[in-house]
Amino acid sequence: xxxxxxxxxxxxxxxxxxxxxxxxxxxxxxxxxxxxxxxxxxxxxxxxxxxxxxxxxxxxxxxxxxxxxxxxxxxxxxxxxxxxxxxxxxxxxxxxxxxxxxxxxxxxxxxxxxxxxxxxxxxxxxxxxxxxxxxxxxxxxxxxxxxxxxxxxxxxxxxxxxxxxxxxxxxxxxxxxxxxxxxxxx
Numbered sequence: 001x002x003x004x005x006x007x008x009x010x011x012x013x014x015x016x017x018x019x020x021x022x023x024x025x026x027x028x029x030x031x032x033x034x035x036x037x038x039x040x041x042x043x044x045x046x047x048x049x050x051x052x053x054x055x056x057x058x059x060x061x062x063x064x065x066x067x068x069x070x071x072x073x074x075x076x077x078x079x080x081x082x083x084x085x086x087x088x089x090x091x092x093x094x095x096x097x098x099x100x101x102x103x104x105x106x107x108x109x110x111x112x113x114x115x116x117x118x119x120x121x122x123x124x125x126x127x128x129x130x131x132x133x134x135x136x137x138x139x140x141x142x143x144x145x146x147x148x149x150x151x152x153x154x155x156x157x158x159x160x161x162x163x164x165x166x167x168x169x170x171x172x173x174x175x176x177x178x179x180x181x182x183x184x185x186x
Contacts, residue, residue, distance in 0.1 A: 039145030049174035084142030095120040
C-alpha cells in the first residue's frame with residue numbers, strides 16, 4: 001500500500017511541476033496568438049497561429065519591420081509591423097516609406113502594390129498629420145498592418161507605448177501547410 005501511495009505522490013509532484021513550468025513559460029517566455037482579421041495580409045492570414053516571444057524586447061530593442069503583438073486601446077491584442085522607432089520622422093508619399101528623409105523598401109508589400117489599380121496601397125501622410133507629433137515619442141513605436149487599406153494601426157490609434165508590447169512574433173505554427181518563420185523582408 002505504501003508503495004502505491006508513494007507512486008501516486010510522485011506522479012502528482014511531476015504533474016504539478018509540469019503545470020508550473022508550462023505556466024512560467026507561457027506567462028514570461030512564449031505565448032500562442034491567433035491572427036484575427038485581414039490587417040496583416042499578405043504576410044499573415046486570418047486564423048494563422050503564431051508564437052509570441054515575450055523575451056524579445058526584455059533583452060533587446062525593437063527593430064524596424066519587426067512584427068509585434070501589443071495591447072491595443074480596445075482591450076484586444078493587435079499584431080502589426082514596426083515602422084517607426086523613437087525619434088523617427090515618418091512620411092509616406094507616392095506609396096513609399098520615408099524615415100528621417102530616407103526612402104525604405106518594403107518588399108513584403110510588393111505583391112499587394114501590383115494588385116492595386118485604383119490608387120496607392122498606402123495613402124500619403126506624415127506622422128504629424130496622423131499623431132500631432134513631429135517624431136515618434138521616446139518609449140513608443142509607430143506600427144502599421146501590411147494590408148494598408150484595411151488596417152487599424154498607428155494612423156488611427158496613435159503610437160504604441162513599449163509597455164504595451166507583449167513581444168515579437170515570427171513563427172507561424174498553424175495551419176501546418178503554412179508553417180514557417182516570417183522574415184523581416186517577407
